[in-house]
Amino acid sequence: MTGKAEIVLRLDAITKRFGKLVANDAISLSLHRGEVVALLGENGAGKTTLMNILFGGYTADSGSVQVFGQTLPPGNSRAALDAGVGMVHQHFTLADNLTVLENIALGVQPLKDMRLRKQETCNKIKRLSDEFNLIVDPSARVGSLTVGERQRVEILKALYRDVKILILDEPTAVLTPQEADDLFATLRLGIQNGLSIIFISHKLHEVMAISDRVAVLRHGKLVAETRTADTDKNALSALMMGAAAKAPDITATTPGKALLSLKDISTPDIANNPGLKSVSLELKAGQIVGLAGVSGNGQAALADVVGGMRMPSQGALVLNGKTLTQWSPRAAVQNGIARIPEDRHKTGTIADFDLIENAILEGYSTALFSKGGWISWIKAKAFATDIIQKYDVRCPSPDTRIRLLSGGNMQKLILGRVLEADPQIVLANQPVRGLDIGAVNYVHSQLLAARDRGAAVLLISEDLDEIMGLSDVIHVIAGGRLSPGFARGTMTPAELGIWMAGQGFDAQVAHAS
Amino acid sequence: MEILDILISASFWAAAIRIATPLILATMGELICERAGVLNLGIEGIMVAGAFAGWMAVYSGTGLWVGVAVAMVVGMGFGLLHSVLTVPFGLSQHVVGLGVTLLATSSTYYAYRLALPQVTSPPKIAAFQPYEIPILSDIPLLGQALFSQTPFTYLAFALVAATSVMLYRTPLGLAVRAAGESPAAVAAQGLSVTAIRMGAVIVGSGFMAMGGAFLTMSAFDSFFFEMVNGRGWICIALVVFGSWMPGKALLGAVLFAAFDALQIRVQQTSFGADIPYQIFLMAPYILSIVALVLVSRRAQVPAALMVPFNKGER
DSSP states (O other): OOTTSOEEEEEEEEEEEETTEEEEEEEEEEEETTOEEEEEOOTTSSHHHHHHHHTTSSOOSEEEEEETTEEOOTTOHHHHHHTTEEEEOSSOOOOTTSBHHHHHHTTTSOTTOSSOOHHHHHHHHHHHHHHHTOOOOTTSBGGGSOHHHHHHHHHHHHHHTTOSEEEEESTTTTSOHHHHHHHHHHHHHHHHTTOEEEEEESOHHHHHHHOSEEEEEETTEEEEEEEGGGOOHHHHHHHHHSSOOOOOOOOOOOOOSEEEEEEEEEOOOBTTBOOOOSEEEEEETTEEEEEEOOTTSSHHHHHHHHHTSOOOSEEEEEETTEEOSOOOHHHHHHTTEEEEOSOIIIIIOOTTSBHHHHHTTTTTTSTTTEETTEEOHHHHHHHHHHHHHHTTOOOSOTTSBGGGSOHHHHHHHHHHHHHTTOOSEEEEESTTTTOOHHHHHHHHHHHHHHHHTTOEEEEEOSOHHHHHHHOSEEEEEETTEEOOOEETTSOOHHHHHHHHTTOHHHHHHHHHO | OHHHHHHTOHHHHHHHHHHHHHHHHHHHHHHHHHHTTOOOTTHHHHHHHHHHHHHHHHHTTOOHHHHHHHHHHHHHHHHHHHHHHHTTSOOOHHHHHHHHHHHHHHHHHHHHHHHOSSOSSOOOOOOOOOOOOTTGGGSTTHHHHHSSSOHHHHHHHHHHHHHHHHHHHSHHHHHHHHHHHOHHHHHHTTOOHHHHHHHHHHHHHHHHHHHHHHIIIIIOSSOOTTOSTTHHHHHHHHHHHTTTOHHHHHHHHHHHHHHHHHHHHHHTSTTGGGSOHHHHHHHHHHHHHHHHHHHHTTOOOOTTTTOOOOTTOO
8 A cells, every 4th residue: 555545544642551551652553545554563562452542442541543534532432433443352342142133233223213223234234244245144142153253243343334444453363264264355355345454463474464564562662664565574573572583492302200190081071072081191201292182172171180170080090100089179289280271361360369369379378378377478479579570471560450461471470370389290271372472482481491390291282383393292182082192293284183083093993903 | 729719810810910010110120220230239228218209299299190200200319329339330239239228218217207207107198099991991800900900000011011112122222231241342332331221220210119109109008117028129039030021020020929919818718727827928939939940040141230341441
């Protein structure tokens, strides 16, 4: 795009603080008609905050927003919508118990209207669906839709209001590659129809593929603004991180003795989640065991058994040569199992507790932090401060509520919490889901460091690249059954894919008989 | 056999509808509040205040319908207090609700003593009289049960229909339901969650006060302390029983009232005489708990019920 096209949106010196954290520091940005501007930055760089200010979700401390030359009143989503700005939030703003039609119709008609125009709404949704290739059933309950479909509803919500400017906040974070391609096709259709788009992402290849111009945010500051054609992934990566991103080096190690052995473990199925079916697995000192598989194939059951959340219905758990008869989350912690849970928001942290409290969630009752039933907050604070420094947790202060931190910083605190105890076993369940490259590399280097210290690491991930990059031994889980272990470099992704589809097992049975 | 005789008598069903009316009114009020995401435990006290305000207005010389309006306005006042504390301030809905109930109840008793310092027994007013709807009231059984009630009862039934139409057929109703399901979705569409929730609580509280007013202006003709007697709490359960749907909540109210009417009559039968009367008093409550357990497991709770919404919070 050339600079000749009309400027449809201008952000002028936007500044926003949350407590002591400066989320946006005097950011200015403009968008031209028919242009896609990518807003690139690590988690916590201030992208979402900036867009929420534009859309009236937050009120800026200073600065102004102009749409088609008109200054928007601050903190007013209605004014933004009326001016033609629509936003697709990263965390969808949909009511699950209402239908697609109801979600789209919400707030469109004046509230004093006596009748909700369902038929007209339905017709317009169908027309837009066809026009933008956003197929979704208007009468379906939103709660019954897939994530990809929900995002289509979010986009339809904006298009229904004839917006001219569409903001998409991390739209591909929740999509499969196929769904992401469909989304890009839809966006291109939108641009042909005169839409201007701000696309927020931390995925470089997407930014390169879809955008005309890139604005890079780092620590709340706009550090660069450039035409996409004039840059490349490496340059953008360096701008985003402040230094070129570098994946950790991996050196081979010789594994030690088995620290935790699962012998013919089975667990019952729970709802749609398969339990384990006679799973045997050894976690050895100084070794990373990768667990590959499509989500919902028994990973949760295995993680629960190792983490002490579930007692197997059959089979034996052997820890340091002793067969366990009692097994609980507390026993797991006491026996040196470091747990990095799959969902850091729900099970890893307590959102409204501060960093100090979250840092001692697992160890609060140990001699480290308590004496005679009293918690020593001095020791707890020292511990939290120590983690914040060592693990580079970016936060205003240790007594900040953890909900104010970005996902990456939350994960660093969890890492510090469990790794500082020098655990002998590390259970890392989806440890880098939703993190940016900098944080991903950091988490991986910490897992490797734990391995090199002699810990046994169990890495569960749906990302095959991550599994193949880090693991010394790879097992595949499918339908609750576990494949044999494959040493690093002996399997191609396609070969692992056969196991992930559950086919390798049958061949194995046929071979044995 | 005696119970069967009761169940097919028109006077029994007429009594059931009469007993159901205050429950229907207050349940609609609570349902509107909860659909918008606010649990209003002020209901019990707001009913007391409504009962007194309507009766007192009529006793002071206004017309009956003006009395109903006065009761509603007083209820809306307490609704305003409740909604200011729970919606923009985001305080605990339980604590605020119970506080409003205590405040409304005790300030009503205080107002009663101020207004009538000398009396030993409360004065009576000329209450609503039954109005037989032509033709419809001639239908056997149904006619006497449904169409020979006071106009206040007809108003209650009309309000159920109006609530249902409002919730499901108007943009306003959609906004109210969405506020109880996902306030973030409401805000993202440029509507004010605060205004919608406060409006729902204020109007809902007005309905609750009308439920109370029915007691003093139609069911009876005078005001007594303790006359609301836990009906507000029953309405909270009826909302759950009705799965937050006006029609089902209406059925629940009639069902509960029928149990209540039945127990009064069974007490007077020969087999009822052998059983302590307290058992009969308990019966509607026990049955409503049983019904609640059976019905509400499938109920679709508004997802954001009791979840305060603060715009701009991360």
